[in-house]
Amino acid sequence: MKHYGKKLISMLLTLLAVSFLVFAAFEIIPGDPALSKLGDNATPEAIAALRAEMGLDRPFIVRYLDWLLDCLKGNLGESYSYHMPVSQMIGDKLPITLTMTILSMLLTVAVSVPVGLLLSKYAYSKLDRAGYVANQFLMSIPSFFLGILLTWFFGLILKWFTPGGFVSYKKDFGGFLGYLILPSVAIAIPKCAMSVKLLRSAILTEADKDYVRTAYSRGNSTMEVLYRHVLKNAMIPLVTFWGMAVADTIAGSIVVEQVFNIPGIGRILLTSISHRDYPVVEAIILLIAFVVVLMNFIVDLLYRKLDPRMRRE
Amino acid sequence: MAETILEVKDFGIEFHDHDRPERVVEHVNFTLQKGEILGIVGESGSGKSMSALAIAGLLPRKKLKKEGQILFLGEDLMTMERHKLRCLQGDEISMIFQEPMTALNPTMKIGKQVEEALRIHHPEISAEERKKRALTWLKNVEMDDPERVYEAYPHELSGGMRQRVMIAAAMVGNPQLLIADECTTALDVTVQAQIIRLLLEINKTEQVSVLFISHDLSLIRQISHRVIVMQLGHIVEQGDVEQIFNHPQEEYTKKLIAAIPQVEL
Ligand SMILES: Nc1ncnc2c1ncn2[C@@H]1O[C@H](COP(=O)(O)OP(=O)(O)O)[C@@H](O)[C@H]1O
Ligand SMILES: [Mg+2]
Numbered sequence: 001m002k003h004y005g006k007k008l009i010s011m012l013l014t015l016l017a018v019s020f021l022v023f024a025a026f027e028i029i030p031g032d033p034a035l036s037k038l039g040d041n042a043t044p045e046a047i048a049a050l051r052a053e054m055g056l057d058r059p060f061i062v063r064y065l066d067w068l069l070d071c072l073k074g075n076l077g078e079s080y081s082y083h084m085p086v087s088q089m090i091g092d093k094l095p096i097t098l099t100m101t102i103l104s105m106l107l108t109v110a111v112s113v114p115v116g117l118l119l120s121k122y123a124y125s126k127l128d129r130a131g132y133v134a135n136q137f138l139m140s141i142p143s144f145f146l147g148i149l150l151t152w153f154f155g156l157i158l159k160w161f162t163p164g165g166f167v168s169y170k171k172d173f174g175g176f177l178g179y180l181i182l183p184s185v186a187i188a189i190p191k192c193a194m195s196v197k198l199l200r201s202a203i204l205t206e207a208d209k210d211y212v213r214t215a216y217s218r219g220n221s222t223m224e225v226l227y228r229h230v231l232k233n234a235m236i237p238l239v240t241f242w243g244m245a246v247a248d249t250i251a252g253s254i255v256v257e258q259v260f261n262i263p264g265i266g267r268i269l270l271t272s273i274s275h276r277d278y279p280v281v282e283a284i285i286l287l288i289a290f291v292v293v294l295m296n297f298i299v300d301l302l303y304r305k306l307d308p309r310m311r312r313e
Numbered sequence: 314m315a316e317t318i319l320e321v322k323d324f325g326i327e328f329h330d331h332d333r334p335e336r337v338v339e340h341v342n343f344t345l346q347k348g349e350i351l352g353i354v355g356e357s358g359s360g361k362s363m364s365a366l367a368i369a370g371l372l373p374r375k376k377l378k379k380e381g382q383i384l385f386l387g388e389d390l391m392t393m394e395r396h397k398l399r400c401l402q403g404d405e406i407s408m409i410f411q412e413p414m415t416a417l418n419p420t421m422k423i424g425k426q427v428e429e430a431l432r433i434h435h436p437e438i439s440a441e442e443r444k445k446r447a448l449t450w451l452k453n454v455e456m457d458d459p460e461r462v463y464e465a466y467p468h469e470l471s472g473g474m475r476q477r478v479m480i481a482a483a484m485v486g487n488p489q490l491l492i493a494d495e496c497t498t499a500l501d502v503t504v505q506a507q508i509i510r511l512l513l514e515i516n517k518t519e520q521v522s523v524l525f526i527s528h529d530l531s532l533i534r535q536i537s538h539r540v541i542v543m544q545l546g547h548i549v550e551q552g553d554v555e556q557i558f559n560h561p562q563e564e565y566t567k568k569l570i571a572a573i574p575q576v577e578l
Contacts, residue, residue, distance in 0.1 A: 210415040217369055218403030218430045218482070221396075232420045307420055308466035 007300060011293045018289040019071070019282075023064045026278050032056075033080055036276045071286070077279035081272070086283045089268060094287075095169060097257070097264035099177070101249045103184035104191070108245065112192045116199030117226065123204055131196070138193035143252065147186040147259035154182060164261040183260045187252070191245045198241055202234035209233075236306050243299035247292040318489050318522045319345040319368065324381035326363050326372070326546075334378070338363050338546045341381070345490070350516055350523040352537030352554070354530055354569070360546040361526045365494045367391075368524065369408040370398045385490070403430035407483035411495040413475035417467040423478055424463035427451060430486035450481035454511060473504035477511065484515060491515075492524045497532065509536055530573050534558055542566050 034050040035042065051057050055066075070077060076086035119131045155163035161182070167175035206212065207230060215229045253266030265284060272280035304310045326338040338360040345351050353361050366372045368383055370390060383390040385406065390398060407430070410416045417426055428447040431438055438446075444463070451459035454477035467475055476496060483491055493512065497505040513536060516523050525536050533540055534554060541551040542565065550563045561567045 210410065210412055211418040213371060214410065214416045214479075215418065215429075216371055216402070217408045219399045219401070219433045220429075221399060224433075229418050229421070233418070309419060309468045 007297060011297060014293050015286070015289060019068060019286055020064065022282050022285045023067060024060075026282065027060055031276050033276050033278055037080055067282075071283075076283040079272070079280050080277045081275045082277075082280075086279050089280060090265065090283060090287065093263060093265050093268055096176075096180075096262060097250060097253045097266060099169070100180050100184055100187070100253065100256075100262070100264065101246060103177070103180055104187035104249055105242065105246060107184055107188035108192045108195055109242070111188070112195035112199060115192075116196045116203065117231070119196065120200045120203035120207070121222070121226065123200070128200075131200075135193045135197050139190050139197070141190060143186045143190060144255045144259050146189055147183060147256055150182045150186055151260065166260075166262055179260075180262070183256050183262060186259075187249055187256055191249075195238060195241060198238055199234060202237050203230055206230045206233045232306060236303065239299055239302045239306065243295040243302075247288070247295050250291050251288050315346040315349075317344050318347050318349075318386065319524075320382075320384040321364075321368070322382040322384065324364070324367070324383060325379070326360070326367065327378040327380075328376065329378060330376040336546060338367075341543075341546075341548055343541055343548070343551060345522050345524065347489070347522055348516065348520045350513075350525055350536055350538050352533035352540045353524065353526045353543060354528065354533045354540060355543030355549075357528055358545075359543040361528075361543055362494055364543075365408070365492050365524065365526055368490075369406055369492055370402055371408070400434065403483075403488075404434040404486045405488050406490045406492070407486065407488040408492040408494065409476070409479045409483050409496045411498050413472050413479060413496075413499060416479055417475055419467055421466075422463070423451075423465050423467065423470070424448075427463070427478060427482045427485055429482065434486055446485055447481070450485050451478070453484070453515070454478070454481045455507070456481075473500055473507065476500060476504075476508055480508070480511060480515070484519065484521070487519070488521060490522050490524065492526070494526045495528070498527070498529070505532070512536060530558075530569060542569065 032047070032051075034047050034054060034056060038046055038050060048057075055063060058066075067077065074087065076090070078084065079086055079089055082089060115131070119128050122128050151163045154160045161179060165179070167179050169176040203226070212225055212229060215225045220228065250265065253264055254270055255266070256262070257264045257266035258270065265287070268280060269284045271277075272284070321341055321343050324338065324341040325336065328335040328337060341360075341364060343351070353364070355361055363372070367379065368385075368390065372379070379391055381391070385401065390401075417423070424444065424447055427450060428443045431443045431446060448459045448463060451462050456462045456474070456477065462470065462474070462478070467478075470478065479496075491512075497508050500508065509532060512523060512525070515521060523536075525533065527533050537554045539552065540554050540557040542549045542557065542563070544565055549565045550557065550561065557566065558570060561570055
């Protein structure tokens with residue numbers, strides 16, 4: 001329990017540090033939201049008036065604390081360009097990116113564990129070597145390029161879906177999930193390849209350990225040794241990778257959402273950056289930091305579940 | 314008349330994992346009777362572990378040539394089908410190893426490991442009954458608090474406790490043959506004595522035959538009824554413990570005995 005208390009405090013401190021850095025970054029980056037809002041031919045008086053109205057004329061630290069307090073109250077401010085509450089904007093888009101992330105993680109886990117088990121069962125065979133080559137190849141293709149290939153093949157050649165024909169989850173949830181399958185595949189493929197590689201090498205490392213010989217000496221078959229003894233031990237390094245993969249998917253949604261024309265978090269982040277819509281950008285970066293920290297926490301939890309040696313304080 | 318549990322005939326092992334084949338065990342012949350403790354002694358590298366692993370059915374199947382016969386209750390383990398061999402492993406033939414620190418699965422509770430042989434070979438036994446027998450064996454190996462040990466993980470136990478857990482796990486299925494390969498080598502002297510005492514006791518109460526392997530002659534002398542002396546993959550000499558230690562025939566045996574540290578005398 002004491003461990004989780006410490007963990008929680010360090011999570012909060014991390015988020016606080018990120019919030020400060022994000023806020024400070026937009027202080028340093030050149031560009032004036034008031035100017036970009038009014039356009040280049042605005043009069044200096046108009047700009048000054050708007051700056052005062054937006055509260056931009058107050059000292060930095062006052063604005064930061066003000067913003068932080070608002071954030072804590074759940075008020076993330078208002079978008080400069082869309083004139084709507086940031087929380088509402090994010091709240092609308094988050095389910096899209098989150099669904100895509102969950103789908104791609106489910107795919108990664110569901111495919112990589114059986115394939116990793118298969119390749120390690122037949123380690124050093126022809127199948128394993130073919131698997132290695134395929135893995136190396138798939139690991140090195142960026143998701144956005146995979147996305148373009150998949151869109152071209154399934155969308156333009158096979159016509160299984162309409163590229164760019166995003167379906168809102170509020171209107172048709174089934175259609176929405178269907179549309180997200182290909183982007184999720186594009187995200188999952190390199191992560192899946194990496195997971196297979198990690199799992200295979202972890203299984204082979206574990207297979208050499210003494211407890212495996214003990215398990216055989218009790219009459220376990222190869223499959224039983226693998227499932228009952230080796231797998232749990234070999235999952236430990238994978239869990240770390242999957243935790244990072246979730247955070248990476250959300251941060252990387254900028255690119256994939258662009259390729260597949262999905263109006264998710266990545267998309268608003270991109271448009272908000274180009275519009276200097278700071279409240280939105282700040283909120284999304286905080287959100288990503290939150291996901292990273294949360295995944296760290298979950299990985300730690302799973303670690304302790306998998307490995308009893310970690311449970312000691 | 315005593316019942317023969319194990320009969321090893323002209324057994325040999327040749328490794329084929331390098332450029333030249335390497336003979337590591339050759340012309341090994343011995344028998345083991347019911348309830349007997351047979352000690353195998355020899356310097357490191359003399360082929361003791363390879364022989365033990367072969368009897369336990371744990372030698373790698375690749376890049377290795379085996380010859381001769383290992384008859385367990387009259388059936389040849391070397392030509393037996395895998396699934397038949399598996400039925401014996403852990404049920405009739407059990408093994409404990411040198412490294413108690415690594416021989417247990419670090420992510421599995423002790424209890425589950427102790428009762429694993431029962432789960433595999435006796436699915437008809439209920440979970441409660443399995444647990445009862447595991448607890449009985451944990452008590453037999455002198456655990457102060459079997460319930461706690463049952464729920465513990467290996468890292469929570471000392472080396473000596475882990476080796477006792479290994480003995481409990483090996484004995485839970487009531488095997489005919491227990492193979493102990495250097496099972497006290499990694500432990501300190503007082504713990505060694507406890508393990509030896511336990512093995513002697515179990516041998517008597519359960520009538521289990523024991524193949525006790527060690528490079529340590531004084532341990533071999535304490536525990537064995539009969540002794541085999543090995544050197545470079547061959548049996549140099551075998552006989553009753555008294556005969557080997559009091560009237561050794563071979564120069565090599567005499568040399569080994571002369572080299573025993575004489576602290577106890
Ligand atoms: N994979 C292998 N390839 C070739 N030789 C091996 C291999 N494994 C073990 N050996 C050799 O087999 C011999 C017997 O080893 P072992 O049975 O472990 O000896 P002991 O248990 O008596 O110390 C040793 O000389 C060792 O070098
Ligand atoms: Mg050895």
